[in-house]
Amino acid sequence: MTYKQFEDLPVWKAAINLAGRCEDFLEMAGSNISRGKADQLDRCSLSVSNNIAEGFERGTTKELLAFLYISRGSAGETRSMMRFFASRPKLKPHAGLIGEIAKAAESCGRQLRAWADQLQNSDIQGQRHLNEESRSNYNKRQQGRKSRESFQEKVRARVLNLPDGDPAKKRLAEMYEIDLEEGS
Structure with missing residues (x-):
C-alpha cells in the first residue's frame, strides 16, 4: 500500500498513541518522577513519531531509512525508561500502565524494523528520484x-x-x- 502522508501510516499512529500514553503516565506519576526523567521520557516518546514524520517528508528512501532507525532507537529508549520506572517502589501503583507502555514501545520498534527491512530491499529510491x-x-x-x-x-x-x-x-x-x- 502507498501512503500519501505520514499521518496515514499505522506505525505513526501507534507512535502518537505511545507518546500520549507516556504523557498520561507522567501526569499520573506526578512528583514521583524527577523533572529530568519526566522530560527525557516526554522527549524520547514523542521522538518516535516525529522522526517517522521527518523521514517520510524528506523524499528519499535513504533519508527515510536513517530516520526510521533514529525513531526505532527512541522507541527503545522509551522502553528502557519504562523498565527503569517499573523497578521504582513509588511507581508500583502504575505497574500495569508501565508494562503496557513498554509493550507499545516494543511494538513500535518491531514495526519500524519491518518497514526498514522492506525499504532496504526496495528498488525505489524515493519521491525525489521519481520521474x-x-x-x-x-x-x-x-x-x-x-x-x-x-x-x-x-x-x-x-x-x-x-x-x-x-x-x-x-x-x-x-x-x-x-x-x-x-x-x-
Missing part, C-alpha cells in the same frame, strides 16, 4: 517479475500433472526447482 523514466523502468521490472512468476506457476502445474513414472517429471522438477512432495 517518468524511473517510474517506467520500475513498472517494467514489476511486469517482468510477474511474467516470470506466472511462467513458473504454469511450468510447476504441468510438471506436477505428469505421471509419477515419467522420467521427464523428475528431471524437470530438478531443473525448475519444483518440490514433488508438495504436489502430492
Whole structure:
C-alpha cells in the first residue's frame, strides 16, 4: 500500500498513541518522577513519531531509512525508561500502565524494523528520484517479475500433472526447482 502522508501510516499512529500514553503516565506519576526523567521520557516518546514524520517528508528512501532507525532507537529508549520506572517502589501503583507502555514501545520498534527491512530491499529510491523514466523502468521490472512468476506457476502445474513414472517429471522438477512432495 502507498501512503500519501505520514499521518496515514499505522506505525505513526501507534507512535502518537505511545507518546500520549507516556504523557498520561507522567501526569499520573506526578512528583514521583524527577523533572529530568519526566522530560527525557516526554522527549524520547514523542521522538518516535516525529522522526517517522521527518523521514517520510524528506523524499528519499535513504533519508527515510536513517530516520526510521533514529525513531526505532527512541522507541527503545522509551522502553528502557519504562523498565527503569517499573523497578521504582513509588511507581508500583502504575505497574500495569508501565508494562503496557513498554509493550507499545516494543511494538513500535518491531514495526519500524519491518518497514526498514522492506525499504532496504526496495528498488525505489524515493519521491525525489521519481520521474517518468524511473517510474517506467520500475513498472517494467514489476511486469517482468510477474511474467516470470506466472511462467513458473504454469511450468510447476504441468510438471506436477505428469505421471509419477515419467522420467521427464523428475528431471524437470530438478531443473525448475519444483518440490514433488508438495504436489502430492
